[in-house]
Amino acid sequence: MFDVYITRAGKYLPNEPVSNDEMEGVLGMINDAASKARRIVLRNNGITSRYYAIDKEGNVTHNNAQLTHLAVEQLYDNNFTKKDVEVLSCGxxxxxxLFPSHASMVHGLMDNQSVELNSSSGVCCAGMNALKYGYMSIKSGNSKNAVCTGSERSSTWMLADKFNNEVINLKNLEEQPIIAFRKEFLRWMLSDGAGAFLLENKPRGDVSLKIEWMESFSYAHEHEACMYAGGDKLEDGSLRPWQDYPAEEWLKQSIFSVKQDVKLLDKYVLDLGSDSTKIALDKHGVDYRDVDHLLPHVSSNFFGSRLYDSLLARGIDIPTEKWFLNLSRVGNVGAASIYLMIEELMNSGRLKKGEKILLIVPESGRFTYSIAYLTVC
Structure with a gap:
């Protein structure tokens, strides 16, 4: 078995940052009315700026594959070029x-040579799953390097025109033309961007991060979906997929919108994440006091202090001075968030050789968690 190192990290954040006051001008007003939920959601999530692959006139500037490719290009230099890539793993x-896969579309932009591909789906853990595929490929000796990515282009899902047909339908039914909070909530939470890592079997440069281990946990056997798209939730908690709806209902009910069951989120996301973290640390014999930097992907600053309390209740006391977050500056970029945090920390000048980094990435889709432990080299 071979050691695995993150030797380079790159990112791409499209266009200029968008402030809270500019958001609705870019995404548009539903039913030509200012959102009542926007200020409440923004006050709780603590995000002050984010990036959209849409310009301020509403024109689309990048698709997801382009965002990802631009992040991957940041990994190249005279010692590692696009012709050297062996594995491309994208989440x-x-x-x-729907298909071809995301990794195939990114590879199509690289203009290099045949490589091994992996595409990881899901929500926030898709990026970590992509990373684990590259990690295992190098760990096993299957390859000497892998490029792993996490990316999102959520903004186009949240444009007002995606919801206006539902508003018209509600008016026709003589109901209140107000989009349900579970649909509008994520309009003010999500943003666009991409991150990329180069994984190799030897350290390189001034700072490399050795991946000591990665663990993943799913609780879908215990809980119904909390965050979902391309379907709708029925009274029994099951999801009815978009294929089972008549085509005319897709717009009338905003079937493809991203939805969040905020009650389930609040009830389970922190405790299951803390349980998973304790299981992972105990399995590998890691003392939480050895952690120098904690990088938790939190979708909202609302969960920050509550995550600390949840970890503390399980005997894990990592003071917030050791936490590294960039949520307020770049927004919640889903599968890319942990990549963007690591890229910023790697290039911050703060890391010292021998330090330990703990990653905690939750996914509220149906409650999945990824935990990883790194050593600075």
Whole structure:
């Protein structure tokens, strides 16, 4: 078995940052009315700026594959070029197409040579699953390097015109033309961008991160879906997929919108994440006091202090001075978020050789968690 290192990290954030006051001008107003939910959601999530692959006139500037490719290009230099890539492993929850796969579409932009591909779906853990595929490929000796990515282009899912048909339908039914909170909530939470890592079997440069281990946990056997798209939830908690709806209902009910069951989120996301973290640390014999940097992917600053309390209740006391977050500056970029955090920390000048980094990535889709432990080299 071979050691695995993150030797380079790249990112791509499209266009200029969008402030809270500019969001609705870019995404548009539903039913030509200012959102009542926007200020409440923004006050709780603590995000002050984010990036959209849409310009401020509403024109689409990049698709997901292009965002990802631009992040991958940041990994190249004179010692590692696009012709050296052996494995390309890409994770996202918002691919441009149902198929071909996201990784295939990114590879199509690389203009290099035949490589091994992997596409990981899901929500926030899709990026970590892509990373684990590359990790295992190098660990096993199957390859000497892998490019792993996490990316999202959520903004086009959240444009007002995706919801206006539902508003018209509600008016025709003489009901209140107000989009349900579970659909509008994520309009003010999600943003666009991509991150990329180069994984190799030897360290390189001034800072490399050795991946000591990666663990994943799913609780779908215990809980119904919490965050979903391309379907709707029935009274029994099951999801009815978009294929089972008549085509005319797709727009009338905003079937393809991203939805969040905020009650389930609040009830389970923190405790299951803390349980998973404790199981992973105990399995590998890691003392939480050895952690120098904690990188938790939190979708909202609302969960920050509550995550600390949840970990503390399980005997894990990592002070917030050791936490590294960039949510307020770049927004919640789903599968790309952990990549963007690591890229920023790697290039911050703060890391010292021998330090330990703990990653905690939750996914509220149907409650999945990824935990990883890194050593600075």
């Amino acid at each position: 996202t929850s918002s691919p441009d197409n």
